[in-house]
Amino acid sequence: MAALFGSRVRRLRTAAGLTQAELGQKTHVVSTRITQIERASGAKPTLELARALDAVLGADSLLVDLWPYVYREAFPDWSRRFMELAERATVVREYAAHVVPGLLQTEEYARAVLRVGLTLSSDAQLDERLAARMGRQVRLTGPDRPELWVVLDEAVLRRPIGGHAVMRAQFERLLDAAEARHVTVQVLPFDQGEHDAMGGSLTILTLAEGEQVAYTEGAHYGQLIEDPAEVSRFEVTYDRLRAEALPPIMSLDMIRSVMEGYNRGDRRDRGDRGDRGSSVPSRSGRRRLAQEQLQQPGGRQLRRGGPRLPPRRPRS
Incomplete structure (x- = not known):
């Protein structure tokens, strides 16, 4: 689910014509954080960041809806x-x-x-x-x-x-x-x-x-x-x-x-x-x-x- 979330962010960012650095600036995080999210590496995004990405990329709540499933993987079956x-x-x-x-x-x-x-x-x-x-x-x-x-x-x-x-x-x-x-x-x-x-x-x-x-x-x-x-x-x-x-x-x-x-x-x-x-x-x-x-x-x-x-x- 983290990989799916990251791929959606990458696809939406590309469609919006933004670089990782530009997206990071608009969502108030460093560009390496965007890289981690898109590659599903490092810490998973917070709910606040998912909302910010959703708003900047015009995802119509797609990223916010995906967010709980990303975190659910951290819990026991x-x-x-x-x-x-x-x-x-x-x-x-x-x-x-x-x-x-x-x-x-x-x-x-x-x-x-x-x-x-x-x-x-x-x-x-x-x-x-x-x-x-x-x-x-x-x-x-x-x-x-x-x-x-x-x-x-x-x-x-x-x-x-x-x-x-x-x-x-x-x-x-x-x-x-x-x-x-x-x-x-x-x-x-x-x-x-x-x-x-x-x-x-x-x-x-x-x-x-x-x-x-x-x-x-x-x-x-x-x-x-x-x-x-x-x-x-x-x-x-x-x-x-x-x-x-x-x-x-x-x-x-x-x-x-x-x-x-x-x-x-x-x-x-x-x-x-x-x-x-x-x-x-x-x-x-x-x-x-x-x-x-x-x-x-x-x-x-x-x-x-x-x-x-x-x-x-x-x-x-």
Whole structure:
């Protein structure tokens, strides 16, 4: 795909009567960068460069459309089909067991996560995967943006990936993203105990045609599930996780609380654990809130301005 991208750039450049140096000047890169792209050598083009080339060469979005396929080659075979479907999904529901989902990661957090992958073969491949991950986030701000519902295991908040500064920026990113009406963030606290999705992350995609697929992933493997009966079982699992998690408004409070722990430099967050009781209701209280949340479209009333606990029923 990189070779195909390069051949299209060369053909369009020649048709436009431009030299490599002239094209580089118009797209604000050195001429050797254009040479690398046309020969499919060196680092692959970034999304910004693909857009610039497309605009200068009048490619009518051809190069931008090819760009995701160029980067997909940098990923393991088992993840490519999932990535293709995710780009077409209208609803994305994720349970994240270990790290913040890629659609909501900051660049520095993503770099720290990708750096430890056993499937990496070089720094260039790390840069390729990082650019691809950041490029996919554009969907969240585009006109065809999906509805995104994320349940984060508490472990995602407690593990300081990349250091405290990186985590603080990542929490700010989560809080900002959750302000959008099409993004919902919940936290599944440790005290909920065992659940059906332990051991890995789970994603359920709803496509424009109404088809649904599930995807489970561990550190170095992934499995796409397309059989409707199996997908339905994973939907039940996800709904249970969503019901057991803190409601959105309380989840954001917990994220802020843990972020304060990083601000204090307490690596083990001992202070936050002592403060949780004042903002996190009991399990029975959470279950009542969860039932209300699932009965309301998108849980928006609970996220903004609603009461944190339902009024007590009078004793009979």
